[in-house]
Structure formats: structure tokens, C-alpha cells
Amino acid sequence: MKIVKTISEVRAAVKAWRAEGLSVGLVPTMGFLHEGHKSLIDRAVKENDRVVVSDFVNPTQFGPTEDLASYPRDLERDATLCENAGAALLFNPEPSEMYAEDACTFVDMSGLTGELCGKSRPIHFRGVCTVVSKLFHIVAPDRAYFGQKDAQQLSVIRRMVRDLNFDIEIIGCPIVREADGLAKSSRNTYLNAEERKAALVLSQAVKLGQKLAADGEASADAITTAMKELIEKEPLARIDYVKAVDAVSVEPVSKMQPPVLVAMAVYIGKTRLIDNFIYEG
Amino acid sequence: MKIVKTISEVRAAVKAWRAEGLSVGLVPTMGFLHEGHKSLIDRAVKENDRVVVSDFVNPTQFGPTEDLASYPRDLERDATLCENAGAALLFNPEPSEMYAEDACTFVDMSGLTGELCGKSRPIHFRGVCTVVSKLFHIVAPDRAYFGQKDAQQLSVIRRMVRDLNFDIEIIGCPIVREADGLAKSSRNTYLNAEERKAALVLSQAVKLGQKLAADGEASADAITTAMKELIEKEPLARIDYVKAVDAVSVEPVSKMQPPVLVAMAVYIGKTRLIDNFIYEG
Numbered sequence: 140m141k142i143v144k145t146i147s148e149v150r151a152a153v154k155a156w157r158a159e160g161l162s163v164g165l166v167p168t169m170g171f172l173h174e175g176h177k178s179l180i181d182r183a184v185k186e187n188d189r190v191v192v193s194d195f196v197n198p199t200q201f202g203p204t205e206d207l208a209s210y211p212r213d214l215e216r217d218a219t220l221c222e223n224a225g226a227a228l229l230f231n232p233e234p235s236e237m238y239a240e241d242a243c244t245f246v247d248m249s250g251l252t253g254e255l256c257g258k259s260r261p262i263h264f265r266g267v268c269t270v271v272s273k274l275f276h277i278v279a280p281d282r283a284y285f286g287q288k289d290a291q292q293l294s295v296i297r298r299m300v301r302d303l304n305f306d307i308e309i310i311g312c313p314i315v316r317e318a319d320g321l322a323k324s325s326r327n328t329y330l331n332a333e334e335r336k337a338a339l340v341l342s343q344a345v346k347l348g349q350k351l352a353a354d355g356e357a358s359a360d361a362i363t364t365a366m367k368e369l370i371e372k373e374p375l376a377r378i379d380y381v382k383a384v385d386a387v388s389v390e391p392v393s394k395m396q397p398p399v400l401v402a403m404a405v406y407i408g409k410t411r412l413i414d415n416f417i418y419e420g
Numbered sequence: 421m422k423i424v425k426t427i428s429e430v431r432a433a434v435k436a437w438r439a440e441g442l443s444v445g446l447v448p449t450m451g452f453l454h455e456g457h458k459s460l461i462d463r464a465v466k467e468n469d470r471v472v473v474s475d476f477v478n479p480t481q482f483g484p485t486e487d488l489a490s491y492p493r494d495l496e497r498d499a500t501l502c503e504n505a506g507a508a509l510l511f512n513p514e515p516s517e518m519y520a521e522d523a524c525t526f527v528d529m530s531g532l533t534g535e536l537c538g539k540s541r542p543i544h545f546r547g548v549c550t551v552v553s554k555l556f557h558i559v560a561p562d563r564a565y566f567g568q569k570d571a572q573q574l575s576v577i578r579r580m581v582r583d584l585n586f587d588i589e590i591i592g593c594p595i596v597r598e599a600d601g602l603a604k605s606s607r608n609t610y611l612n613a614e615e616r617k618a619a620l621v622l623s624q625a626v627k628l629g630q631k632l633a634a635d636g637e638a639s640a641d642a643i644t645t646a647m648k649e650l651i652e653k654e655p656l657a658r659i660d661y662v663k664a665v666d667a668v669s670v671e672p673v674s675k676m677q678p679p680v681l682v683a684m685a686v687y688i689g690k691t692r693l694i695d696n697f698i699y700e701g
Contacts, residue, residue, distance in 0.1 A: 146585060241669070243531035244549070244583035250524035268525070269584070276585040302525035303550070304427060304557040388522070 140222040142214075142229045146277050149191065149230050153278060156227075161188035165280035167271060170194040170231075171211040171325035172220045175315040179284040182312055184225040191278050192221045193230045195237065199245075200266025211328050230278075237273065246272045251298055251389040255291045255402050256413065259379050264295050271296060275305055282308045286315075288322050290400050290415045294389050314414070316342060322414045329410040337375035338407045341414040344369050344381070348401050352418045359383035359392050362401065370405055379404035379411065386417050421503040423495075423510045427558050430472065430511050434559060437508075442469035446561035448552060451475040451512075452492040452606035453501045456596040460565040463593055465506040472559050473502045474511045476518065480526075481547025492609050511559075518554065527553045532579055532670040536572045536683050537694065540660050545576050552577060556586055563589045567596075569603050571681050571696045575670050595695070597623060603695045610691040618656035619688045622695040625650050625662070629682050633699045640664035640673050643682065651686055660685035660692060667698050 143149060153163055164187030166179045172194075183190040194217050201207035214231055221229050246268040251257070257264050275283065285293045293311045300309050315323045320342030321335075330338055344366040351362045363381045370376050384391055386398035397420030404413045424430055434444055445468030447460045453475075464471040475498050482488035495512055502510050527549040532538070538545050556564065566574045574592045581590050596604045601623030602616075611619055625647040632643045644662045651657050665672055667679035678701030685694045 150587065239583065241531065242583045244527065244529045244580045246525065246527050246553075246584070248525045250522065272527075273585045276587060279587065299525045302520065302523045303527070304554045306431065306557060306560065 140218070140226055140229060142218055142231060144230075144232055145236060146232070149228065149277050152228050153189075153191070156189045162282075163187055163278065163280045164190045165274065165278045165283045166190065166192045166226075167274050167283065167285070168192060168194055168217075169196045169210065169325065170217050171213055171328070172217045173315075173323045173325060173327075175286050175288060175323040177220060177224055178315050179286060179312050180221060180224040180226055182310065183282065183284050186282060186310075187280075189227040190225065191228045191230060191280065192217075192226045193232075193274050193278070194221075195230070195232055195270070197237070197266060197270040198234055199238070199269055200263050202260055202262060205260070206326075206329075209329075211325055237270070245269045246299065246303070248295065248298060248302070251291070251295050254384055254389055254391060255380060255382060256404060257291065257389075259404060264292070267292055268295065268299050271299070272303070272305075275307055280307060282310055284310050284312060287311050287417070288314045288324070288413065288415070290386075290402050290417070291389055294387065294400070320346070322412070324412060326410055326412060330407060334375055334407045334410065337373050338410075338412055340370045340373040340376050341403060341405055341412055344403060345401075345414050345416050349416050349418070352395055352399075352401075357395050359395055359399065359401075362395065366401070366403065370403070375407055377406040379406060381405075421499070421507055421510060423499055423512060425511075425513055426517055427513070430509065430558050433509050434470075434472070437470045443563075444468055444559065444561045445471045446555065446559045446564045447471065447473045447507075448555050448564065448566070449473060449475055449498075450477045450491065450606065451498050452494055452609070453498045454596075454604045454606060454608075456567050456569060456604040458501060458505055459596050460567060460593050461502060461505040461507055463591065464563065464565050467591075468561075468563060470508040471506065472509045472511060472561065473498075473507045474513075474555050474559070475502075476511070476513055476551070478518075478547055478551040479515055480519070480550055481544050483541055483543060486541070487607075487610075490610075492606055518551070526550045527580065527584070529576065529579065529583070532572070532576050535665055535670055535672060536661060536663055537685060538572065538670075540685060545573070548573055549576065549580050552580070553584075553586075556588055561588060563591055565591050565593060568592050568698070569595045569605070569694065569696070571667075571683050571698070572670055575668065575681070601627070603693070605693060607691055607693060611688060615656055615689045615691065618654050619691075619693060621651045621654040621657050622684060622686055622693055625684060626682075626695050626697050630697050630699070633676055633680075633682075638676050640676055640680065640682075643676065647682070647684065651684070656688055658687040660687060662686075 164183035
């Protein structure tokens with residue numbers, strides 16, 4: 140596996156593969172890879188001749204008070220994981236390689252981003268859409284892989300690809316969890332032992348919501364209220380949102396008319412964690 | 421030459437050419453083609469194995485009070501011109517093929533669009549960037565051709581391509597003029613005989629500005645003031661703007677430090693016409 144820092148090196152590698160008629164998969168990440176990322180790379184390796192993993196903590200998707208500076212990084216460990224998983228190329232650019240000083244173009248959307256994380260993180264999805272568009276243009280993959288854990292991001296990327304006619308297949312992959320249920324996240328590393336225990340309320344709330352929906356509860360409000368009550372019992376937890384939305388339009392719903400995305404963001408101490416499930420009916 | 425209405429037909433044609441190793445040029449137009457467009461197609465035919473001309477009056481770049489409904493259309497004449505010029509494919513989609521009803525993604529920029537036409541037409545460049553991004557994704561050309569007549573558009577497209585890492589070469593082509601100097605434009609068809617004569621003030625102002633700059637006038641303000649005075653002598657003319665800006669950043673300049681774009685938009689009766697020159701020093 141090659142590790143490259145420049146756009147021109149990525150393009151040269153992909154062009155050589157294309158000349159051989161090989162297919163290319165892309166797994167965009169912010170690094171500090173865990174088994175969730177590994178599941179994306181594994182799937183990409185199965186479905187494509189060559190896989191590019193991008194490893195870039197994208198500054199434009201962090202708000203001014205967010206954790207850009209402290210976001211965990213470990214390129215060496217990331218490289219080992221990617222190599223073992225069978226990736227062909229790891230793209231780890233500096234911010235200056237990705238953004239010219241006078242860069243002023245952005246990709247954004249007027250829908251899908253008003254609720255959930257888009258509400259709490261107003262410039263987040265503009266940053267995500269912009270950097271993912273750039274990566275799509277740099278790598279020009281056949282397929283790109285995103286985790287269902289960032290459910291709103293997945294909906295936003297699917298919409299962006301449809302609206303802007305990217306000729307790329309978007310593949311969403313299931314949430315990977317720790318043995319006790321906590322969704323894998325690079326941000327779990329922020330948690331101390333006590334917070335790590337408290338963080339279980341997120342997956343417990345997911346399970347509760349799933350059970351209520353499966354048992355036939357038709358009111359989205361009843362489900363999210365029950366989930367909130369469970370989370371509020373945990374003293375270290377502070378709810379940002381627990382909300383049911385249409386899984387495609389990301390608009391709030393009152394009935395559990397599938398597909399419904401039930402998503403939450405919860406602070407455990409200072410760490411903001413997310414989790415969700417999709418009710419398919 | 422084939423005329424197609426759907427994105428999938430364009431993709432199929434381009435993929436077949438790519439499989440043969442052929443290069444592809446794109447000339448994006450809003451139709452009602454004139455010799456200005458023809459000069460773009462001619463150059464594209466020279467530099468590429470196959471040329472796609474898109475012929476689409478893009479609704480998202482027109483403001484609510486602008487001339488979307490009355491914008492001139494003549495597909496049959498356009499097709500003849502494209503075929504004679506050697507284009508391989510004419511892409512003439514319906515608006516519904518280009519924009520889903522719930523489309524909400526856009527490409528925009530925070531710089532380059534605050535002056536000139538961007539000031540007079542606030543949503544214009546968002547519409548241009550969005551539709552050009554879509555066409556770039558649909559056609560995936562090696563090169564795309566734009567006229568220097570829409571000088572700010574050309575600067576905006578160049579910046580977008582750089583910022584979003586489109587792997588496409590942007591080629592700007594000189595303004596084509598009528599024998600008496602009027603810049604060719606689809607909108608010239610709006611002019612009655614009297615207005616057609618009055619419209620000559622635009623190219624006369626360009627010539628005056630060029631001469632002053634060539635003679636060493638270093639003040640941008642002196643040049644644009646002289647141009648305005650000339651235009652104001654024409655009773656049918658109403659100035660929208662006459663302005664000198666940096667040709668790359670599209671920021672106002674006070675000195676004629678090259679490259680300077682001196683651009684104007686002038687209403688002749690109800691018809692808004694544009695013209696410009698670039699002072700290269």
C-alpha cells in the first residue's frame with residue numbers, strides 16, 4: 140500500500156489503474172480508524188479492484204467551538220489497518236493541499252440539513268459536501284462507502300450525488316458496535332472510564348426505540364420521548380437532540396411511516412456522541 | 421451528430437468513446453447559437469476527438485424578474501450549426517431531466533461574485549456553478565470551452581474548477597463581434613433597429629478603454645469614467661455597471677495593474693447587454 144500526500148499522486152495512481160481497466164472504491168475518513176471504518180474498507184475491497192482510503196481531518200466541517208484541534212490522529216496505526224484490510228492507497232493530505240488560501244467555492248444544500256446535526260452544527264454539512272465533492276473529483280471512484288452511524292451525512296451525500304449527477308454509487312454500511320453496544324467512534328477515545336459506562340445510554344436508547352417501533356408504536360413522539368426519558372436518567376448525559384425524521388428527506392415525522400430515521404446526539408461530559416436506527420417497517 | 425434529451429444517453433455515448441480511448445470536449449451553451457458559440461465549438465473540435473454541445477436554458481441562473489420565459493430558442497438551427505461545426509452530440513434536456521422536484525444541492529462561492537453581474541444578479545452564479553458542475557459530472561470532459569464575453573463567468577468557472585478539484589481543463593475563447601463591433605449575443609435578437617444602433621456604445625466604450633489603457637492611463641477610475649461618459653451620451657443606454665476589477669479575484673482595483681478586467685453591463689431599452697476587455701499590460 141502506498142501513502143501519498145498530494146492530489147497529483149492520487150490522480151497518477153488512479154489513472155494507471157484505469158488504464159488497466161480496474162475498478163476503484165473510495166472510503167473517505169477523518170482517520171483514527173476503528174472497526175467501523177474497517178468494515179467500510181473490507182466491503183470496498185470486496186467490491187472493487189483497488190481501494191483508496193482518504194485520511195483527512197477536514198477543517199471546514201468543524202465549527203469554531205468544536206474539536207478540530209483535539210481531534211485524535213494516528214497515521215501510523217491508520218496505515219497498518221488500511222494495509223491489513225487490503226487498501227491500495229492511503230491519501231493523507233495536509234490542509235494546504237486541499238484548500239488554497241483564497242478558496243471560496245462550496246457545495247451546500249437548502250434541504251436535509253435543517254434538523255439533527257445540521258441544526259446543532261450549522262456549517263458542518265457545507266464542509267462535508269465540499270470536501271466529499273473534492274475527494275470525488277480527485278479519486279473519481281466507481282463506488283464510495285459511508286457509515287450508517289453518520290446517518291444524516293449519508294442522506295446528505297446521497298442527495299448531493301443525485302442532485303449534482305455524480306456518476307458514483309454510494310454504499311451505506313451498518314453501524315459497528317463495541318461488545319456492550321456503544322457505537323464505534325473516533326471520539327470514544329475522549330471518554331474516561333466513568334463516561335465510557337455512561338455512554339451506554341445511547342445504544343440502550345436505540346434498543347428501546349427499536350423495540351417500541353417493532354412492537355407497533357406508531358407515534359414517533361412516543362418513541363423519542365421514551366428514549367429521552369431513558370437517557371435523562373444518566374447524570375453524565377446531556378441531550379442535544381433525539382428526533383424521528385423521514386430517512387430520505389430528513390424532515391421531522393409524527394408517525395412511524397417507514398423509512399424513519401430515529402437519531403440522537405448526546406453529550407457525555409464534554410464529548411458529543413451520536414447514534415441512530417432506521418425503522419424500515 | 422446525435423441529439424439526445426437524457427443524461428443516460430450522454431453517459432452511454434461518452435463511455436463508448438472512452439472505451440475507444442477518445443478525448444472529449446464540452447461546450448456548455450443556453451442555445452440560440454451564434455458565431456461566438458461556433459468559435460467555441462470550432463476550437464473544441466480542433467482539440468478533442470469528440471465534442472458535446474449542451475443546449476439548455478438553465479432556469480436556476482435567472483432571477484424572478486429576468487428573461488427566462490422569453491429567452492430565445494431555436495433547436496433546429498442550433499442542431500444544424502453544431503453538426504456543420506463537427507460536434508458529435510447535442511445534449512438538449514428538459515428542465516425536469518436536469519432538476520428533480522426536490523433538488524436542493526447547489527454549488528456557490530463566497531468570493532468573485534460580489535461585483536459586476538454577481539451584484540446585479542444575486543443568484544446568477546449559484547445557478548451557473550450548479551448547472552456547470554452537473555454538466556461536468558454528466559459529460560466528464562477533458563476540456564470545457566467558455567467565451568470571454570461572459571468574463572466574470574469564466575473567472576468563476578476557473579475558480580470553481582480549481583477549488584473543487586475538477587479534473588477538467590477550462591479554455592476561454594475571445595469575444596466574437598459583428599462587423600460593426602457589437603459583441604455577438606443571443607440577446608441581440610431582442611433589439612429593434614434603433615436599439616441595434618444604440619448598442620454600439622458598448623463596443624465603442626471597450627475600444628476607448630483599451631486605447632486609454634494602452635496609452636498608459638494608470639487610473640482604473642479615469643478609464644471607467646471616460647467609458648461611462650461615452651455611454652451616457654447615448655439616450656437609449658442605461659448603465660448597470662462599468663467597472664475595473666482584478667481579472668482573477670474579481671475584486672475592484674484602482675490601478676491598471678494587469679491583468680485587469682474592465683467589464684460593463686448596459687441596458688439598451690429593456691435588453692441588458694455585456695461587454696468587456698482584459699488589460700494584460
